[in-house]
Amino acid sequence: MVQRNPCIANIKAGYLFPEIGKRRREFAAAHPGAKIISLGIGNTTEPIPSHIDGGLVAGAKDLAAMENYSGYGDEQGLTALREKIAAVLYRGMVAADEVFISDGAKCDIGRLQLLFGAGTKAAVQDPSYPVYVDGSVLIGAGGAWEESGYKGIIYLPCTAENNYFPDLSLLPENGLVYFCSPNNPTGAVADRGQLAALVEAARRKGSVIIYDAAYSEYIRDPTLPKSIYEIEGATLCAIEVNSFSKPAGFTGVRLGWSVVPKALKYASGESINADWNRICTTIFNGASNIAQAGGLAALDEEGLKEIQALTDFYLGNAKLIRSALQKLNISCVGGDNSPYIWAHFPGRDSWEVFSEILEKCQVVTTPGVGFGPAGQSFIRFSAFGHRADVEEACERLSHW
Numbered sequence: 001m002v003q004r005n006p007c008i009a010n011i012k013a014g015y016l017f018p019e020i021g022k023r024r025r026e027f028a029a030a031h032p033g034a035k036i037i038s039l040g041i042g043n044t045t046e047p048i049p050s051h052i053d054g055g056l057v058a059g060a061k062d063l064a065a066m067e068n069y070s071g072y073g074d075e076q077g078l079t080a081l082r083e084k085i086a087a088v089l090y091r092g093m094v095a096a097d098e099v100f101i102s103d104g105a106k107c108d109i110g111r112l113q114l115l116f117g118a119g120t121k122a123a124v125q126d127p128s129y130p131v132y133v134d135g136s137v138l139i140g141a142g143g144a145w146e147e148s149g150y151k152g153i154i155y156l157p158c159t160a161e162n163n164y165f166p167d168l169s170l171l172p173e174n175g176l177v178y179f180c181s182p183n184n185p186t187g188a189v190a191d192r193g194q195l196a197a198l199v200e201a202a203r204r205k206g207s208v209i210i211y212d213a214a215y216s217e218y219i220r221d222p223t224l225p226k227s228i229y230e231i232e233g234a235t236l237c238a239i240e241v242n243s244f245s246k247p248a249g250f251t252g253v254r255l256g257w258s259v260v261p262k263a264l265k266y267a268s269g270e271s272i273n274a275d276w277n278r279i280c281t282t283i284f285n286g287a288s289n290i291a292q293a294g295g296l297a298a299l300d301e302e303g304l305k306e307i308q309a310l311t312d313f314y315l316g317n318a319k320l321i322r323s324a325l326q327k328l329n330i331s332c333v334g335g336d337n338s339p340y341i342w343a344h345f346p347g348r349d350s351w352e353v354f355s356e357i358l359e360k361c362q363v364v365t366t367p368g369v370g371f372g373p374a375g376q377s378f379i380r381f382s383a384f385g386h387r388a389d390v391e392e393a394c395e396r397l398s399h400w
């Protein structure tokens with residue numbers, strides 16, 4: 001029989017989020033009638049606002065009209081959407097043909113790994129969104145699981161001691177650096193000086209930054225950068241991924257994009273943009289035309305106002321959760337410019353605290369250790385939820 005890909009054997013048994021879902025279902029089965037509230041997986045709950053939804057509806061209606069029907073589109077996405085992202089979100093810092101439309105940031109993070117292959121060293125913020133590490137291990141850039149993390153993956157601890165910004169001397173030479181800001185799970189946002197230092201270090205070491213800006217629309221502090229390309233020199237060393245999931249409620253619709261600058265080259269001098277184009281046209285058949293119509297509406301003036309209101313709503317939830325935790329004297333960060341609150345339970349095991357909150361408050365959270373070794377003793381609270389549920393969860397937490 002055919003052999004199993006040994007990289008799959010290296011992966012820890014369960015991916016974090018399905019494991020949380022499993023534990024929630026087990027708890028529900030053991031406690032029939034319990035009203036469980038989820039502050040766990042970062043899944044949007046509020047309806048897509050009307051102007052943006054109108055774009056989706058119009059996109060769907062077009063498919064029923066002879067004169068407007070469209071089938072396969074360009075794998076790189078609609079030219080109009082690529083142009084609008086470059087103009088509205090990047091204000092011309094990148095060109096339309098450097099923007100590649102996709103079915104979401106997670107899918108892009110997985111596919112981007114094909115550009116660099118198995119032998120490439122990968123560094124991640126610790127803690128970080130698990131896809132960076134698991135995706136790297138799947139492609140062979142990391143090895144077997146050990147207590148301290150996957151062998152061969154370079155973990156860059158981001159803790160209260162370093163203000164959640166890593167020691168850049170740990171960056172690999174000629175490797176990849178996954179960097180997420182606003183950060184999932186810590187909620188930390190890198191400032192301009194920190195990102196300039198990151199870009200400088202990556203260029204000096206010949207490494208490429210894969211910059212995940214999925215929560216950029218949650219940034220409220222105008223001094224904080226929303227894109228790595230606000231930093232000089234970033235087009236020479238960074239790829240950015242982003243998504244309509246968290247700003248516009250497109251988690252189920254599926255629409256994202258990656259920016260691969262033409263100035264970005266391999267050691268050989270060959271173009272990474274050209275290779276990404278080749279990969280996208282080969283193993284991806286383009287994002288849904290309905291979703292792209294919604295994306296175009298989201299970037300209209302009215303759509304942008306709706307994004308502001310929707311993200312304001314979730315940030316309002318974040319404020320409630322943070323204040324409930326602070327009343328319990330639990331030390332926490334995040335929630336100001338991000339939808340996540342990162343709470344510390346010194347000396348305790350994350351999964352144990354997760355179980356205790358589930359048992360006593362019937363609130364689902366995410367154990368920090370699921371995001372990496374430095375997440376041990378932390379819990380991530382997600383601000384995605386209906387307001388009444390978040391208020392009820394905060395009330396329950398107050399009696400915990």
Ligand code: PL4
Nearest residue numbers: 017041042104105106107129184214243245256
């Ligand atoms: C649960 C930093 C959530 N099943 O929707 P996408 O693919 O455009 O974006 C996914 C994504 C990309 N980058 C970052 C993210 O945090 C996310 C979504 N993360 C979370 O709770 O951490 C949803 C997780 C989902 C998953 O595995 O992604």
